[in-house]
Amino acid sequence: MSLEQPVALITGAGRRFGFALAQQLLAEGYLVLAHYNSSKAGIVELEQQGAIGIRADLTDSTAVTNLIDEVQRCTKRLDLLVNNASCFFNNATVDADPAALAAVFQVHVQAPYQLITALTPLLQASGQGSVINITDIYTESPSTDYLAYCAAKAGLANLTQGFAKALAPQVRVNGIQPGPILFLPEHDGEHRQKVLAETPLHVEGGLEPMVQAVRFLRDNPFVTGEFIKVDGGRALMI
Numbered sequence: 299m300s301l302e303q304p305v306a307l308i309t310g311a312g313r314r315f316g317f318a319l320a321q322q323l324l325a326e327g328y329l330v331l332a333h334y335n336s337s338k339a340g341i342v343e344l345e346q347q348g349a350i351g352i353r354a355d356l357t358d359s360t361a362v363t364n365l366i367d368e369v370q371r372c373t374k375r376l377d378l379l380v381n382n383a384s385c386f387f388n389n390a391t392v393d394a395d396p397a398a399l400a401a402v403f404q405v406h407v408q409a410p411y412q413l414i415t416a417l418t419p420l421l422q423a424s425g426q427g428s429v430i431n432i433t434d435i436y437t438e439s440p441s442t443d444y445l446a447y448c449a450a451k452a453g454l455a456n457l458t459q460g461f462a463k464a465l466a467p468q469v470r471v472n473g474i475q476p477g478p479i480l481f482l483p484e485h486d487g488e489h490r491q492k493v494l495a496e497t498p499l500h501v502e503g504g505l506e507p508m509v510q511a512v513r514f515l516r517d518n519p520f521v522t523g524e525f526i527k528v529d530g531g532r533a534l535m536i
């Protein structure tokens with residue numbers, strides 16, 4: 299790693315948005331620390347492009363500590379931390395399993411808190427340290443089908459504002475509130491049509507608009523404690 303090479307840690311980098319963002323940052327010359335839990339195949343692909351894969355189950359605080367230790371072994375600076383990892387559990391899932399309920403808050407609140415707190419010295423050493431937390435449009439108007447998930451994402455949104463105040467001026471902290479950027483394979487046509495009918499731009503956003511929002515928040519030196527909605531206008535309708 300050269301002295302000037304920027305370094306990014308992305309959680310949940312093994313698939314979908316986290317994977318796409320990792321590839322973009324690799325292409326921009328970053329040393330990417332690609333965190334994952336189960337998506338090893340994506341990490342192998344990123345490692346072939348120069349990333350360093352680090353596994354940690356973010357429901358396990360000891361695993362998070364080990365992740366932090368590994369990051370500190372890999373680098374003396376951190377230019378960008380993206381808290382992307384997320385477990386999208388609905389009410390039925392968390393009602394059936396107390397561990398799933400706990401996981402929603404461990405992954406979305408506890409682990410980001412641990413990571414931001416412990417990695418602040420590396421973010422300060424960057425001279426342009428930036429944290430971007432991926433929340434959700436439903437933090438302000440919760441979905442009744444995902445009560446715990448929305449509460450946890452609201453907690454991450456609050457951490458975003460709190461750390462923005464606490465870490466200024468050395469480190470900026472912002473959030474992105476996605477809408478329907480990428481459906482899950484299990485989302486059937488009826489669900490997709492319903493969601494897009496309720497979305498003013500009537501299309502699934504895709505991952506590039508999210509990457510563009512990361513670049514804006516990363517590069518704008520006078521924005522902190524702020525959120526960008528990348529949702530096709532869906533937040534207007536909920």
Ligand SMILES: NC(=O)C1=CN([C@@H]2O[C@H](COP(=O)(O)OP(=O)(O)OC[C@H]3O[C@@H](n4cnc5c(N)ncnc54)[C@H](OP(=O)(O)O)[C@@H]3O)[C@@H](O)[C@H]2O)C=CC1
Binds near residue numbers: 314384480481
């Ligand atoms: N897709 C969409 O339309 C929307 C997405 N968002 C948010 O945008 C972000 C990216 O979305 P998307 O790519 O669809 O997310 P996914 O649900 O596809 O991926 C989530 C990532 O989180 C990781 N993860 C989940 N649980 C754990 C855990 N216990 N320990 C460690 N890592 C874990 C997964 O790792 P692994 O695969 O290695 O297990 C995975 O890489 C998320 O924060 C999501 O909440 C918000 C609104 C809409």
Ligand SMILES: Nc1nc2c(c(=O)[nH]1)N=C([C@H](O)[C@@H](O)CO)CN2
Binds near residue numbers: 383477
């Ligand atoms: N971790 C995730 N969180 C969310 C997802 C997802 O796929 N993974 N998707 C949504 C959207 O509601 C989307 O599925 C459109 O219905 C919210 N959060």
